[in-house]
Amino acid sequence: MKLEPGMAYNTKVLNKVFAFLSAIFLISVFWMLLDDYIRPWKVYQVEATKIKQERLAKVIEETEQSLDASEIKALEDEILVAEQESQKHNETIKKIEEEMHKLEGVIHAWSIKKGEANAQVSALTFKAEMSMEHKEHNADKLMQQLKDWKVKFASASDTLKKYELEQKEKKKSIVELNSKVIDLRKELDDKVGKLELLKDAKAAISFDGVSVLRNAPLLDYLDPTLRIEQVVMKNYYDDRYFQQTARVDRCTTCHQMIAKPGFEDRENPYKTHPNLELMVGENSKHPVKEFGCTNCHGGEGHRVHDFQSIAHTPQNSKQAAEWREKYNWHEPHKVPAPMFRLQHTEAACLKCHQGVERIPMADKLNEGRHLLEENGCYSCHKIEGWEHLKKPGPSLYRLAGKVDKEFFKNWVWNPKQFNPKTKMPSFFNQSNNSTPEFKAKNIAEVNALTDFIYSLSEEYTPNEKFTVGNAETGKELVSKIGCLGCHQIDGLDENYNVAQNKRGPYLKGLGSKVSAHWMKSWLKNPTHYDPTTIMPSFRLTDSEASDITAFLMDSKQERFQNLKFAPLDGDIRDELLVESFAAFDTLAHAREKVEAMSQVERTLELGRITLGKYGCYSCHSIKGFEDSPQIGPELTNIGSKPIEQFGWGHQHLAHERDVWIRAHLENPRRWDEGTTKPFKDLSKMPYFDLTKNEIESMVLALLGQVSDYVPLEGMKRLSADEKLAEKGSRVVREKNCFGCHKIDGEGGEILANYQDDLNAGPPFLVQQGTRTKARWLYDFLDNVVPIRSFVEIRMPSFHLTNEERNLVVSYFQHKAEEISFDDERELYTWNPGERQAAIKLFKNLECATCHSHGITSDTPMGPDLRLAGNRLKATWIKRWIGNPISILPHTTMPSFWDGGESPEPEILGGDSEKQMWALTKYVLEMTKNPSVAAELRK
Amino acid sequence: MADEKRLSLNRREFFGHLAVGWSLFAAATGGLLALVFRFTFPNVNFEPTMSFTAGLPSDYEKGVDERWKNAYGVWIVKHEGILFALSNICTHLGCVPNWLPGEQKFKCPCHGSGYYVTGVNYEGPAPRPLERFKIVLNSEGKIFVDKTKIYRAEKGEWNNSDSFITV
Amino acid sequence: MRELINKLSDPIFSFPGAMLLYLALLRYYRIFGSKKFAKIALVVILGLVAYFFADPNFFLIITTPDNIPISILFVLVSFFTWLTFHKAAENDKRIEQGLCPIEGTPENREKVWTWPNLVYTELFTIIAGTTFLIVWAILFKAPLEEPANPTWAPNPAKAPWYFLGLQEMLVYFDPWMAGVILPGLIVVGLLAIPFMDTNPKGNGYYTFQERKVAISFFLFGWLVLWLYLILIGTFLRGPNWVFFGPFEYWDLHKVVAENNVNLSEYFWIKGLGVSMPKNILLREIIGIIVTALYFVVGLPVVTKLWGKAFLKSMGQIRYYIFMFLVFSMVSLPIKMFLRWLFQLKYIIAMPEFELNL
CATH class of the missing domain: 1.10.287 (Helix Hairpins)
Structure with a gap:
């Protein structure tokens, strides 16, 4: 091909190349424009707008139908006429x-x-x-x-x-x-104004030419309708490692209707948030404009690009598969805090609602925290804020006086063998220590441990001597006087087996565990054996205690009783000791050291080492080990522990926090599987045998333990009342008041045994602070006297310290936000004719039928009114008289003033208020002067 | 040395590859510049909320309502049959005036600018009235204030129907 | 098969292998530069690529957006190395026949106008390059990872690709050496090339025969040291900078037994059986002697054996500077071999001054 001189190429060819390259250049620029302009989130917004349009169309149709077309026409005609008239002006x-x-x-x-x-x-x-x-x-x-x-x-x-x-x-x-026209127009506007607004709103989101222009590529910098929506929060931050930046959530870009009611039946992201009055709604406790979304749900709220970038987490593998298909989802990488799974959202409540034991309306979270408490997780693992809780296990200070060594060894070896419902977990016979070699070593450990603990134990002789008792009577008593408020007991009738109280141990086989003398002494006065116990006294008489002892001692565990624990193998013991000493010394020295010890010394030393190894003192009080640090790693911030720091051993599990915690609770020893660990390095956390649901709740509660920084303005700050109520609630929970009493809707497990007659059970405590007088309650807690002689269940006598009593009283007062003392001076003076009216009312309403104390000799069915004035607040008495069912729906007290109408229209002019106050005053007088009751005898 | 045999432009080939090439190149470069220009306008700004819902018109009494002043810097004023939203930024040097109900005026503490309840300046160094924000009723009949759109009296914009609600 | 490839990829085997391949390249460059060889090699390479890409672990590494430029780099380097030797072989043949090189033929000596020949084609490359970058930017977006955390380093923490060679060198050398002195020498050496190169041949045309020493030494440093180390550092170093074969899964927990011993420790403790002397100079005397000998004795020996001609043509200053640079360059493979054979840590170890060789 001949080229022109001075040319290295054929110009025509070059031009062709130039045109081609420019063409692909232009295409690539256009491609870049499209790639930048076409965003996945816009698709969702368009869909959301369509849904909104649909709904508006429907609402418009409904509104139009509700309007009276003829009326409108008439008005419009009038306006025309008026306009014509005003023409002349x-x-x-x-x-x-x-x-x-x-x-x-x-x-x-x-x-x-x-x-x-x-x-x-x-x-x-x-x-x-x-x-x-x-x-x-x-x-x-x-x-x-x-x-x-x-x-x-x-x-x-x-x-x-x-x-x-x-x-x-x-x-x-x-x-x-123009006034007439203006007025008429206003009238029309009042009628159709709403419709006009709706039509305007629909037009604003329509896809007409203007909106197309507004959203066109390059032109959309001015004022697009499809745009990123965000909430910038001033009280919540993202922690960018020593730098806090204001959090910004852009979730509402796709979740357009999250705060608008009416879309509850849609699929996400076009769905209204559930429970709008509590969350997200404008007037809710957590409006989205203040709290955003990621505070509760986690995830990358500031990212918008597509479904994947936000780090949505599927609830389970089924949803994960769905998402993979629908959204091309994959596990988020390099995201510090992916979203909580939907079922774990309540975990997020904890970081703002701090300092309280129960968070209102966070049922799953509360359940999880309750389980953590019940199983005693906090006692081996430090959790900040839980330090005030008691050790979950019984004190071993005086163990030698309660059970014998054989029982103890078999118990420690396999607690569930004796008590299938025990909370004590299992250390031995687990998946990582069941080889013959390890088992033999464990047997040596248990033997040594027993000797050591018994050597620390104090001497103890029970206070009582058991001779005879009637087991049948004992069974009756145990079913009815209130033991079931804390315990479940083997051998009771079905209807007394419904309540699931677990604060105290399951009582089965006690005949094989303790002596009858010990049992009787314990029942009459628990603090004699253990001064720190929360078990109260039921003020049992000697025969009651004997009867109950007889019943409980009848329950035996023959098989367990006959177990003979393998004896201590001296060689294995010595081996274990040498191994322990050789940690910081040569083997030769270690052996020498062991040789120099006597047999007893060796056993006790191994026992001491074993105690330190398994950390028994974390759950049980043991002499000399009161200040020992908790054996397990701290869980205060486990929800924020970096994923890289979790150890997965050889388990094939997804590397996620909740997966690890769940796996750990299912079997803490699993991480040793497939390893070649020596005996001394085996995992030690015991096995708790939890159900799947329990584990889920506990996982949720632990996920909430995060280290996120929340400024004070963002936290839920307790009011002064709430703070004091919270302080008091610690005592109330520790003593398990909730086991018997339903306090403002919470607790009252024992009432499950009284479904047929709730009035036979312990009273509901509804707004107790407004009910009883503080001084009376304070004295009552130290000196329990029966109030309702017609029920068999007893309020036990708790041995509370003065501070505890004060806290309990203040708990009720501040929970009800009640000032402590009412001014009752006025109520001690009678208005003319009031006293006679009161007596008349009392007789006409036949109060003495139930409240018969001091009036008739009938069996009382209601509390003694002669005590009421000291016990109850006058304002409450009046409220109760007026409408008892509003306070206690199941009460047998009749509602005489039903619907505000007086049952005695003749007395005091039929004025319900006056009548109620009259009766209240009379009750007060009855208390001040009990002999007054006599005048009611007629 | 070979000037004679220059490449000459043949009219027949006007829309030849060269012209096409250049126009495509120009279009692509122009496109890139347009994209750069578009890039200078962010899709979203990291700033606090510039709009809010303010309840129903019936929630407001006649006169100046200060309930949104701290959160959004807006006075809702109900005066002579209309409801409007005034910006609380003084038009002199940007301080925040106070509403004095006794004297029925806005008074800026910095240099003494005074405004009537309508927002019109009448004393002190303020050169022009307070600005109004866009205020409309949404489909539920609730007031919606949008601070990204302002209306200035001196430009005649107070006649714009988006700057007030008739009540 | 995979296991074998994994094993052979370890630098202990692959580096000597690379050196041998390089020597073969230089020896048989005319075969290497032939079109036939290129075609066969292409087919073989494509087959290998398909085989390698089938493995999920390898696929994961090779398609990491950060590593794609390296792959492109290697493709381009392979092509241009082949092209160089192809043209050099052609020219060398012609020169042997007494002809002028191809670039010297009248057709190729003809002058052309810069405009439009150069400028127009430059415009093409600008457009093509811009388009390439735009398409790349759209297809492989810069990833948005987690917020920067100064308290946690990613594992592995890799330098940008152009420094991965140096990072790999860190395995064998002390940071001062691998990070400051040797790179400094590289830069200085490259700067000094025009001043040291007195060979007038090869100016404006490809040749190998006429510039054997220059090309051999340079390509040794470029291909065998620099590029090879980048290859290792990019694809075969995983978490904790442990070696992983191309088909190996990057397990965080993999541990490789490495217990390296200093030369002074070998000498005093293992050799003489005494404890290390307190005086630093005395302690490191063996290493100092060895290094001194390497240069002071090694240089004259090499000169005597091979360098006489060069010494004459380059002059003393140029020659000795050149030799110093060559010796420094060769010290890297020497050190690598010492490490692999003897677990040698440092020849001279002075941790008190944070200076080791």
Whole structure:
């Protein structure tokens, strides 16, 4: 191919190449534009807009149908007529408008004059005052100038006002001339105004030409309708490692309707948030504009690009598969905090609702925390804020006086063998220590441990001597007096087996565990054996205690009783000791050391080492080990522990926090599977045999333990009342008041045994602070006397310290936000005729039928009224008399003033209020002067 | 040395590859510049909320309502049959004026600018009235204030129907 | 098969292998530069690529967006190395026949106008390059990872690809050496090339025969040291900078037994059986002697055996600077071999001054 001279290439070819390259250049630029413009989230917004349009169309249709078309037509016709009428005023209006126009010019001119004067006044004020201050010679001149200008300003202002008033008048006159039309229009607007607004709203989100332009590529920088929506929170931060930046959530870009009611039946992201009154709604406790979304759900709230980038987490593998298909989802990588799985959302409540044991409405979270408490997780693993809880296991200070060594060894070896419902977990016979070699070593450990603990134990002799007792009576007592508020007991009738109280141990086989003397002594006075126990006394008489002892001792565990624990193998013991000593010394030295010890010394030393190894003192009080640090790793911030720091051993599990915690709770020893660990390095956490649901709840509770920084303004700050109530609630929970009493809707497990007759069970405590007098409650807790003699269940006598009693009383007071003392002075004086009315009411309403104490000899069915005045607040008595069912729906007390109508229209003029107060006053008098009851005998 | 045999432009080939090439190149470069221009306008700004719902018109009494002043810097004023939203930024140097109900005026503490309840300036160094924000009723009949759109009296924008609600 | 490839990829085997391949390249460059060889090699390589890509672990490494430029780099380097030798072989043949090189033929000596020949084609490359970058930017977006955490380093923490060679060198050398001195020498050496190169041949045309020493030494440093180390550092170093074969899964927990011993420790403790002397100079005397001998004795020996001609043509200053640079360059493979054969840590170890050789 001949080329032109001076040319290395054929120009035609080069031009072709140029055209081609430019073409692909343009295509790539266009591709870049499209890639930037087409965003996945826009698709969702378009869909959301369509759904909103649909709904608006529906609402518009409904509104239109609700309007009376003929009425509207009539109005519109009227308006037409009125408009025609006002036509004749056109000339006048035109003239006035002309005048107004002229006036505008005048007003404008005077505004300028006034502005000039204003400026001069301001400037001269400064100048003059300054020259006065510096005592300059022109000060007086300036002051005079200022004065003059002030006058000009005043006159200009005044003139301007005059003209403005004139303008106003003219405007008013026009309005008056058109008044009929204006009024009619307003009337029409009142009728159709809503419809117009709805139509406007629908038009605003329609996909017409304007919206297409607004959203067009390149042009959408002005004012697009499809745009990123965000919530910038001022009280919540993202922790960018020593730098807190305000959190911003852009979830509402796709979740457009999350805060709008009416879309509950849609699929996400077009769905309304459930429970809008609590979460997300404008008037809820957690409006989205203040709290955002990621505070509760986690995830990358500031990212918008597509479904994947936000780090949505599927609930389970089924949803994961769905998402893989639908959204091309894969596990998020390099995201510090992916979203919580939907079922774990409640875990997020914990970081703001701190310092309380139960968070209102967070049922799953509360359940999880309750389980953590019940199983005693907090005692081996430190969790900040849980330090006040008691050790979950019984004290071993005086173990030698309770069970014998054989029992102890077999118990420690396999607790569930004796008590299938025990909370004590299993250390031995687990998946990582069941080889013959390890088992033999464990046997040696248990033997040594027993000897060691028994060597630390104090001597103990029970306070009582058991001789005989009636087991049948004992069974009756145990079923009815209230043991079931804390315990479940083997051998009771079915109807007394419904309540699931677990604060105290499951009572089965006690005949094979303790002596009858010990049992009787314990029942009569638990603190004699263990001064720190929460078990109260039921004020049992000697025969009651004997009967109950007889019943409990009848329950035996023959097989367990006959177990013979393998004896201590001295060689294995020595081997274990040498291994332990050789950690910091040579084997030879270690052996020497062991040789130098006597047999007893060796056993005790191994026992001590074993105690330290398994950390028994974390759950049980053991002499000399009170201050030992908790054996397990701290869980305060486990929800924020980096994934890289979790050890997965050889388990094939997804590397996620909740997966690890779940796996760990299912079997803590699993991480040793497939390893070659020596005996001393085996995992030690015991096995708790939890159900799947229990584990899920506990996982949720632990996920909530995060280290996120929340400023004080963002946290739930307790009011003064709430703080004091919370302090008091610690005592109330520790003593397990909730086991018997339903306090403001929470607790009352024992009532499950009283479904047939709730009134036979322990009383509900509803707003107790408004009910009983604080002083009375305080004294009552230390000196329990029966209030309802017609029920068999007993309020036990707790041995509370003074501080504890105060806290319990303040718990009820502050929970009910109640001032402590009512002023009852007025209620001790009678108005004329009131006392007789009260007596008449008492007799007519036949109060003595149930409240018979001191009046008739009938069996009482209600509490003794002679105690009521000291016990109950007068305001509450009156409220109770007026409407008992509103306080206790199951009460047998009749509602005499049902619906506010008085049952005795003759007395006190039929005034319900007066009648109720009269009765209240009478009850107070009965308390002050119990003999008054006599006059009711007739 | 070979000037004679220059490449000459043949009219027949006007829309030849060269012209096409250049126009495509120009279009692509222009496209890139347009994208750069578009890039300078962010899709979203990291700033606090500039709009809010303010309840129903019936929630407001006649006069100046200060309930949104701290959260959004807005006074809702109900005056002579209309409801409007005034910005609380003084038009002099940007301080926040106080509403003095006794004297029925806004008074800026910095340099003494005074405004009537309508927002019109009448004393002190303020050069122009307070600005109004867009205020409309949404489909539920609730007031919606949008601070990204302002209306200035001196430009005649107070006649714009988005700057007030008739009540 | 995979196991074998994994094993052979370890630098202990692959580095000597690379050196041998390089020597073969230089020896048989005319075969290497032939079109036939290129075609066969292409087919073989494509087959290998398919085989390698089938493995999920390898696929994961090779398609990491960060590693794609390296792959492109290797493709381009392979092509241009082949092209160089192809043209050099052609020219060398012609020169042997007494002809002028191809670039010297009248057709190729003809002058052309810069505009449009150069400028127009430059415009093409600009457009093509821009398009390539735009398409790349769309297809492989910069990843958005987690917020930067100064308290946690990613594992492995890799330098940008152009420094991965140096990072790999860190395995064998002390940071001062691998990070400052040797790179410094590289830069200085590259700067010094025009001043040291007195060979007038090869100016404007490809040749190998006429510039054997220059090309051999340079390509040794470029291909066998620099690029090979980048290859290792990019694809075959995983968490904890442990070696992983191309088909190996990057297990975080893999541990390789490495217990390296200093030369002074070998000398005093293992050799003489005494404890290390307190005086630093005395302690490191063996290493100092060895290093001194390497240069002071090694240089004259090499000169005597092979360098006489060069010494004459380059002059003393140029020659000795050149030799110093060559010796420094060769010290890297020497050190690598010492490490693999003897677990040698440092020849001279002075941790008190944070300076080791």
